[in-house]
Amino acid sequence: MVKMRDWVEEINERARTKLGIGRVADYIPALAERDANKFGIAICTNEGEIYAAGDALEPFSIQSISKVFLLTLSLRVYGNALWERVGLNPSGMPFNSLTQLEAERGKPRNPFINAGAIVVADRLVSAFATPSKHLQDVARKLSGNESILIDRRVLESEWQHRSRNAAMAYLMKAFDNIDNDVDHVLHSYFSCCSLSMSCIDLAIALNYLAADGHAHATGEPFIAPDLARRINSIMVTSGMYDAAGDFAYRVGLPAKSGVGGGIVAIVPGKFSVCAWSPALDENGNSVAAQYALELLASEMDARLGR
Amino acid sequence: MVKMRDWVEEINERARTKLGIGRVADYIPALAERDANKFGIAICTNEGEIYAAGDALEPFSIQSISKVFLLTLSLRVYGNALWERVGLNPSGMPFNSLTQLEAERGKPRNPFINAGAIVVADRLVSAFATPSKHLQDVARKLSGNESILIDRRVLESEWQHRSRNAAMAYLMKAFDNIDNDVDHVLHSYFSCCSLSMSCIDLAIALNYLAADGHAHATGEPFIAPDLARRINSIMVTSGMYDAAGDFAYRVGLPAKSGVGGGIVAIVPGKFSVCAWSPALDENGNSVAAQYALELLASEMDARLGR
Amino acid sequence: MVKMRDWVEEINERARTKLGIGRVADYIPALAERDANKFGIAICTNEGEIYAAGDALEPFSIQSISKVFLLTLSLRVYGNALWERVGLNPSGMPFNSLTQLEAERGKPRNPFINAGAIVVADRLVSAFATPSKHLQDVARKLSGNESILIDRRVLESEWQHRSRNAAMAYLMKAFDNIDNDVDHVLHSYFSCCSLSMSCIDLAIALNYLAADGHAHATGEPFIAPDLARRINSIMVTSGMYDAAGDFAYRVGLPAKSGVGGGIVAIVPGKFSVCAWSPALDENGNSVAAQYALELLASEMDARLGR
């Protein structure tokens, strides 16, 4: 598909004009030292074609993109019972705020804010001996890349700077919404955040959200079609931190970002895409990756036909 | 299109099993006396076909559905400059809360909470002598129904019970985000909320959101295609009061509800739909109308083909 | 009492070293134009002796000091029933915040924040045709000064800038905690704030709080002794806006300040004092008047004997 290949190259070039804007996440040293001039993009179509450009093969810390995996795995185990522990609605507050969590008695608004993902991690700790090992296995299988690893340096750094996440976890524990030992849950959660994957890995691994739950790499159904549709809906309302509405207005695709600079977006029925560049805007979303997705969404109809 | 006709009839029958659940809005007498056993549904396809069942011809108070009209008219006048006055992101708080409004210095989160719609009404008061008259004209033209009226009894009742909305308007005025006289702005806002329209009126009038901005009844472009797409995005993230995420998870369509019991939803590229039944759940959304839309969304692929 | 006279002169001189620090209130023009270099102080002992220095005879806008009069008059009419409408505890939030008021369903924390004083004013509107006229009469009688007036220019300016107070009043109305017309209540409230009195007027008028409820100027009991003690307690916990605890720590006396620059403090059993200087700190309390009261409190034992 020649025109897709050209288009991805063109987006790569245009998105790189945004390099130099924004700031690399610096709350932990292991993230702060990433080169702000990197940019990569990869598309995985539902037919299994891969189109990639720029630094699309370079692994980066997936950070909050792991929340999509955590949610998917937990829904596979618990189904709708999961929603007794975590809500479904936009938070309207910063992703690591305790105020709403206290007012709502320890039930986080949704699985894509930190508190929500920690609750989901606690659910997985109850179900699997080592959830991060399980998630690593799943990420390898879904992407077909057996070399995917947890970055121990990032993990150690996250653990050292765990105070705010620990505050949230203990607050939820005080409301009986964490079943397991707080330190154990946090360690599992940070391990998942510390997975290193490339744009190509992520575009392939999360293609099941574009393909009605069908996993491209394994050739098997990974989740039910309605579940894929529903996870996409949560990505629309809550996937981009505080900027969910703004991103929905500009781009209009289900998406999930991480402070490592990656953003995954879904075009249901068509393809999954991952863009990455380390420098972030004030909402914690990659400047160049957002711009790439904005270009992609606004030109999609014209380039690919409706 | 026989199967569409049958399907709408079937949804009408199944949704009526929910009659008896929920409570009719009773904050003003004019709404409280509506018969809780009414239910109607109407679909308007982008080809101009109308499929309707139940009480689809009965006018009801559109209430917050007017916020979609207010937003559209204001974007037509001000374009993106509107977003200097009102945000784009989900609120995460009740639709009439003052707490967030105070913390964010009088800039409402989005145009679909009351404070946001009041700011939009203030913008229209600056642009039109009588915005509610203008909106009534537009609603008539878009629906092709010249008998659409503002319900004076509802309007009077809203005015009598204006205290909380007045509190929000004065707070925004204190932050210089309301330019005109507060009483005048509120009266215009309540007039728009007090329009009476039927399911058929609304499905036809708002079809431009399904049809890339093209107005079915007038045969002319009403707004630009990208603007239609963007308004739909705000409806996804913020259209269903506090339950936006929950509704997105279950139904997955752009939608806007009103405490009169109506809900409009959009299937972009295909059709607009309006369901109505007066009894509401605790979030202020019609129980039976939500159920009807849930049936419609979950069976759409099977019934209509993808 | 020669040493008292010398001491007050000395405080006057030392407090004037603080002139030039802080900012005159500028939210309304009528206050903004006051000369920041004014300073006055007056003491009224329970024996009726007056010691004054500096600009102690110059009338200024009493602003929030009127809340002490409003509370006293309302307790005289309603007794403890007043506490069904307004609380007794420190607010911990800015004096004009709506957040707490919303969370606590329209019942203000205490009568010394704006919302609380507006509720008290509503109580007085229910009891007196013109509460501000009544308050002016009481202020004249208690101070023995028949020339005390409401400053119409200040009143007009307050009314023009009423938006935030109107927001609070309408919010309380929405919770049924305001019985009368909001505009009427606000006008009465602003009228009371707009009284002009001098340091000497205020020290004499509020001496009843130092003298177990006995009014110096009239020679009669004005309120019961335990009521005087209780009003003093509210002044300790809530009299100095956000800085109540800080002021209690540094000065330790019941006090009430106003953005006109006046502060009244009480030494129970001994004397009342009023200091005034227009420039305010970031909490809205007069810099030089606070300093004068700090000097007075810290040296009182040494100067006057215990």
Place this chain on the structure above:
Amino acid sequence: MVKMRDWVEEINERARTKLGIGRVADYIPALAERDANKFGIAICTNEGEIYAAGDALEPFSIQSISKVFLLTLSLRVYGNALWERVGLNPSGMPFNSLTQLEAERGKPRNPFINAGAIVVADRLVSAFATPSKHLQDVARKLSGNESILIDRRVLESEWQHRSRNAAMAYLMKAFDNIDNDVDHVLHSYFSCCSLSMSCIDLAIALNYLAADGHAHATGEPFIAPDLARRINSIMVTSGMYDAAGDFAYRVGLPAKSGVGGGIVAIVPGKFSVCAWSPALDENGNSVAAQYALELLASEMDARLGR
């Protein structure tokens, strides 16, 4: 002083009419099992006379009364530099709330809410190897009772139920307002809360607050007179949890309560008093002990002369 002895006996009898009202703290088992029918009261005059009645010799868990000791010890070490870490103003929120702590970037409002006392404990951990051992020594010296002990069962129980306090401590650590290891600080804090002392112990030990900082049992100055006055001021504005203003209105004395059922109050220049009864009102203050102090305050002038 015969009349004092009779009066204390009388208060004992009258306060016991309140036994049966309220609930014993049950968040930890060690507190929950205390007999709700206990009541004791002890007064220690500045001349060193002790008047006691009821269960005044029975040790109970001092809980938050330890915050007065923590504050005093920390002010002795750090002086006013302490106020860079913790504020001085009333909180206006529940004693264990995280919302305000987050909004104010980890600086607690005052040293008498839990977060504030944890910060003070962290200061003492920096100054002393084992702050709870130091506090136990001080409590023994000040009360002249060498048998005062930390209740290990209470301590263990507090530790098991530490989640909410841990959440607060980690949140403050996230804002760099805790210097030491969170577990170590919490353990020290709980140890201090777990001291067991009787009404007589506490009345004697805290008499320095009534006696210008002079310690009755040691015959030596313990803190400077102005520091004693200032600690009393914080007790007035913030000593009774959420009910500080209400208590100030009814009783008007500096006081500090604990969920073990004890309340210490100060009559500056005259005496210190401790009342105790395990059953608490909804604010966490002992019902019978509060009533005893209310009787004491309202009759003090009549009984003892002014």
